[in-house]
Amino acid sequence: MLTAIKMEVMTPSLETPDEGCLAIDFHMPAICSPIVRPGRPAEAEPVVSKQLSDTISRQVLIFHVAL
Numbered sequence: 721m722l723t724a725i726k727m728e729v730m731t732p733s734l735e736t737p738d739e740g741c742l743a744i745d746f747h748m749p750a751i752c753s754p755i756v757r758p759g760r761p762a763e764a765e766p767v768v769s770k771q772l773s774d775t776i777s778r779q780v781l782i783f784h785v786a787l
């Protein structure tokens with residue numbers, strides 16, 4: 721199984737100045753489970769991606785970027 725969390729340094733919007741953008745992608749290849757068919761995404765992929773996104777978004781995360 722593979723999870724990618726992508727973040728981008730950006731200027732926040734005026735409507736949500738204290739929020740950023742976070743993209744989470746979860747992949748479950750066919751080798752992980754007999755119910756996953758080769759060439760087709762597992763039904764659990766979008767569900768797990770959403771759960772991870774919701775969990776991480778609820779946390780207070782502070783990132784310091786040195787420029």
